[in-house]
Amino acid sequence: MIQVTRLDGKEYYINPHQIESIEVHPDTTLLMLSGKHVIVREKVPELIERIVEYRRQIGAFKNEE
Numbered sequence: 001m002i003q004v005t006r007l008d009g010k011e012y013y014i015n016p017h018q019i020e021s022i023e024v025h026p027d028t029t030l031l032m033l034s035g036k037h038v039i040v041r042e043k044v045p046e047l048i049e050r051i052v053e054y055r056r057q058i059g060a061f062k063n064e065e
Contacts, residue, residue, distance in 0.1 A: 002050040004030070005041040014038065016051040 001013035007027065014030070022044055023029045030038040030047075040047075 002047070002054050004038070004047070007039055007041060009041075016054055019051075022047060 002016050003011055003013055005011050014032075018033050019030050020033050021031045023031065024044060027039045028042060028044060028047065030040060032038060042050075
């Protein structure tokens with residue numbers, strides 16, 4: 001799970017494997033596989049860094065090498 005922050009400042013965790021895409025207009029919006037849209041404060045590079053770190057922690061890259 002990765003930590004994200006809603007625009008109201010509430011922090012929570014989401015499963016990055018459920019993110020279908022990320023859009024910026026101008027807020028960062030996560031489009032989830034469920035169809036839900038989650039608007040967060042984090043910028044795209046920070047989200048990608050968190051996703052990569054999460055995947056390292058769970059050993060996801062071992063299957064992709």
